[in-house]
Amino acid sequence: MAGPIKAKFVEKEHAVVDGVDISGHWNRMFEQRVITEYTPELIEKIADLPNAESFANCYQCAKCVSVCPVDIVGNYGPRKLYRYAQTGMDLTEAPELWLCTTCKNCLRVCPKEVDMIKIMPAAREEAILQGKFVPAELQQAFENTAKSGNPLGQPQRKRDAWIKDAGVEIPIIKDLARPVDVLWYVGSYPSYHPRGIDAASAAARIFSALGIDFAILGKEEKDDADSQRLAGEKGLFEMMAESNIATFNNYEWKEMVVTGPHELNAFKNVYPKYGFDRPVIHYTTFLARHLDQLKELLKHEVNVKVTYHDPCYLGRHNGEYEAPRKLLEAIPGVELVEMQRNRENGYCCGGGGGGMWMDSFTAKHTTMRLSEKRAMEAASTGADVLAVACPFEVSRFADAVKSTGNEHVDVLDILELLDKSMRGE
Amino acid sequence: MNIVVAIKHIPSIADDLPVKGNNVDFDSVDFVLNEFDEQSIEQAVLVKEAVGGTVTVVGVDMIGELDGVLHLALAKGADKAVKITGDDPAADSHQQAKWLAEAIKGMSADMVFAGVQASNDLDGQIGPMIAAHLDMPYIGGVSSVEVAGDSATVNKEFAGGVGAKYSVSLPMVVGVQASTKPPRYAPVSKVRQVAQTATIEKVAPSGDAGSGLTFKKMAPPVVTGHAEMIEGSSKDVAKKIVELLKSKGLA
Numbered sequence: 227m228a229g230p231i232k233a234k235f236v237e238k239e240h241a242v243v244d245g246v247d248i249s250g251h252w253n254r255m256f257e258q259r260v261i262t263e264y265t266p267e268l269i270e271k272i273a274d275l276p277n278a279e280s281f282a283n284c285y286q287c288a289k290c291v292s293v294c295p296v297d298i299v300g301n302y303g304p305r306k307l308y309r310y311a312q313t314g315m316d317l318t319e320a321p322e323l324w325l326c327t328t329c330k331n332c333l334r335v336c337p338k339e340v341d342m343i344k345i346m347p348a349a350r351e352e353a354i355l356q357g358k359f360v361p362a363e364l365q366q367a368f369e370n371t372a373k374s375g376n377p378l379g380q381p382q383r384k385r386d387a388w389i390k391d392a393g394v395e396i397p398i399i400k401d402l403a404r405p406v407d408v409l410w411y412v413g414s415y416p417s418y419h420p421r422g423i424d425a426a427s428a429a430a431r432i433f434s435a436l437g438i439d440f441a442i443l444g445k446e447e448k449d450d451a452d453s454q455r456l457a458g459e460k461g462l463f464e465m466m467a468e469s470n471i472a473t474f475n476n477y478e479w480k481e482m483v484v485t486g487p488h489e490l491n492a493f494k495n496v497y498p499k500y501g502f503d504r505p506v507i508h509y510t511t512f513l514a515r516h517l518d519q520l521k522e523l524l525k526h527e528v529n530v531k532v533t534y535h536d537p538c539y540l541g542r543h544n545g546e547y548e549a550p551r552k553l554l555e556a557i558p559g560v561e562l563v564e565m566q567r568n569r570e571n572g573y574c575c576g577g578g579g580g581g582m583w584m585d586s587f588t589a590k591h592t593t594m595r596l597s598e599k600r601a602m603e604a605a606s607t608g609a610d611v612l613a614v615a616c617p618f619e620v621s622r623f624a625d626a627v628k629s630t631g632n633e634h635v636d637v638l639d640i641l642e643l644l645d646k647s648m649r650g651e
Numbered sequence: 652m653n654i655v656v657a658i659k660h661i662p663s664i665a666d667d668l669p670v671k672g673n674n675v676d677f678d679s680v681d682f683v684l685n686e687f688d689e690q691s692i693e694q695a696v697l698v699k700e701a702v703g704g705t706v707t708v709v710g711v712d713m714i715g716e717l718d719g720v721l722h723l724a725l726a727k728g729a730d731k732a733v734k735i736t737g738d739d740p741a742a743d744s745h746q747q748a749k750w751l752a753e754a755i756k757g758m759s760a761d762m763v764f765a766g767v768q769a770s771n772d773l774d775g776q777i778g779p780m781i782a783a784h785l786d787m788p789y790i791g792g793v794s795s796v797e798v799a800g801d802s803a804t805v806n807k808e809f810a811g812g813v814g815a816k817y818s819v820s821l822p823m824v825v826g827v828q829a830s831t832k833p834p835r836y837a838p839v840s841k842v843r844q845v846a847q848t849a850t851i852e853k854v855a856p857s858g859d860a861g862s863g864l865t866f867k868k869m870a871p872p873v874v875t876g877h878a879e880m881i882e883g884s885s886k887d888v889a890k891k892i893v894e895l896l897k898s899k900g901l902a
Contacts, residue, residue, distance in 0.1 A: 351838075354836065354838050355838055355840070355841070357835060360836050362833060365836040368836065368839075369836070372839055372842075373683070374665065379665060380665070381663075381665050381666035381681070383666070384666060459838060459839060460840065461838050461839035461840025461841070461842075461843060462838070462839035462840075464839075464840075465839050465843065
């Protein structure tokens with residue numbers, strides 16, 4: 227295809243229209259820009275993919291760009307992707323393909339319901355199946371998930387190694403050999419990442435103190451793979467989903483509590499399409515339900531100013547904004563302050579949609595990490611603690627407060643704050 | 652171009668290596684594809700894509716779980732897969748090289764690729780010994796291969812960042828250190844599709860060989876010293892480090 231034909235301009239030294247002198251610089255345009263010079267081929271290439279049809283709906287209003295967390299640290303946004311496709315960019319080959327974190331803020335404001343949460347995974351899957359460029363770190367996370375059952379590449383049989391130092395007994399459902407009220411799906415980062423283990427241990431102590439009849443899957447637990455799906459590896463997701471559903475259905479339990487919002491999204495919204503349909507809730511919702519009983523346990527003051535970061539997959543994707551705040555407000559001594567972007571308009575940490583495993587790639591295409599932007603916003607509230615409720619976030623923000631010179635801000639999971647108040651440590 | 656890739660299935664070192672008796676406890680360790688073989692599969696597929704031909708991947712089935720690795724290789728672009736039913740997780744590199752060479756003998760290979768070494772024994776012997784058994788020349792430490800007609804240009808790496816370019820005539824055995832491009836990703840859907848449709852040729856192990864070495868004892872490394880963690884603020888830590896260096900006469 228030859229390059230686009232440049233729009234013609236009309237040059238007049240002196241122009242008067244309806245008696246108004248509109249003379250100006252030579253590049254002032256007096257005629258409408260001709261837009262038929264662009265071909266819709268590369269837009270159709272994306273919109274023809276299953277689930278990506280809404281890409282063609284875009285009418286370039288740009289509401290999405292103003293709320294896109296990636297645009298705030300770079301030059302990106304769904305409207306721009308459409309425009310780039312119109313002017314010759316094949317999304318399946320462009321670095322832009324990997325920048326979306328599927329945070330869903332664009333869909334929230336889009337009058338045409340252009341659904342990037344469906345478009346990006348479809349376009350990424352196409353790129354992966356066609357053997358196009360895939361960021362090496364992401365490839366590693368995929369391979370780790372397929373080989374080891376978790377994106378960190380840690381051995382499966384060490385998945386429950388953390389429980390011995392939690393300070394309370396954590397029953398494994400297989401050993402318990404009886405039905406339980408709550409099956410607690412711990413998650414990969416809380417099982418393996420040192421800061422994740424801190425939150426998991428806190429959760430175990432809280433569940434135990436509340437007298438919850440719970441158990442975990444232990445060595446049988448595997449990654450939910452929802453972020454791998456959003457990053458384009460649907461085959462991997464389906465393999466993990468089949469295996470997880472079989473494991474979940476091996477045991478009798480009334481309700482599943484998950485540590486992570488991504489797992490919540492997977493098990494509640496996506497696994498049902500694969501035949502799994504049992505009650506799943508996030509730990510914040512679960513604990514908020516036990517708030518009265520929990521308050522009695524929160525004996526020690528934690529005198530800190532806290533700001534709370536809404537995880538995209540807990541808030542925008544699953545509508546839970548209040549439970550985390552109720553839990554924080556229940557802690558004696560805690561003063562909760564809000565960041566400017568909160569709740570429905572909460573900023574993204576950059577970890578969703580596979581972003582967790584593309585940090586160095588994304589860093590090359592943005593001015594700063596999304597987590598760094600958010601860490602600065604948190605620090606600007608004067609908060610001592612940035613509270614989170616997603617296992618991706620603790621490590622991301624812990625790095626970001628350091629790299630932005632805000633080490634004085636502690637990054638803690640809500641579980642850790644509750645545990646502090648419970649134990650006075 | 653008829654390319655054969657000889658691969659090795661080895662105990663994973665992602666976890667602490669369990670020891671039983673005087674060897675690895677093969678029953679309680681996962682087996683993985685040798686990482687240099689991932690490079691050599693990629694290099695073979697790149698050559699095939701450049702000049703045409705077929706890629707046959709062959710390996711010794713140590714614990715009966717090689718199929719997964721072979722399916723992955725097929726999904727990445729290999730055309731045929733062969734497993735030698737060794738069923739001996741303790742078979743050393745000399746024995747494996749003999750079995751591999753016997754299996755490769757009838758394949759009329761123009762090139763045989765092997766990972767330059769594997770992390771289980773680090774002896775780098777599979778490639779050279781296959782070459783010896785097949786009476787073919789060997790070049791190891793290779794980081795790129797370009798084939799033109801019946802000769803090839805290969806880059807070989809030496810210690811200290813020195814590299815050399817060789818022009819070699821085929822057939823020959825190449826020990827791959829790194830492929831020209833990083834190994835490609837095989838989507839799980841493709842691997843699963845391959846697993847359902849592919850046939851893996853089974854070959855009985857043939858020929859005896861051994862390194863002549865016997866394991867006398869295997870044990871995890873003994874911990875002799877501990878790192879001292881210096882705690883406190885960065886200023887305190889820096890001060891303590893300076894004191895420590897001074898006390899040792901280093902500053």
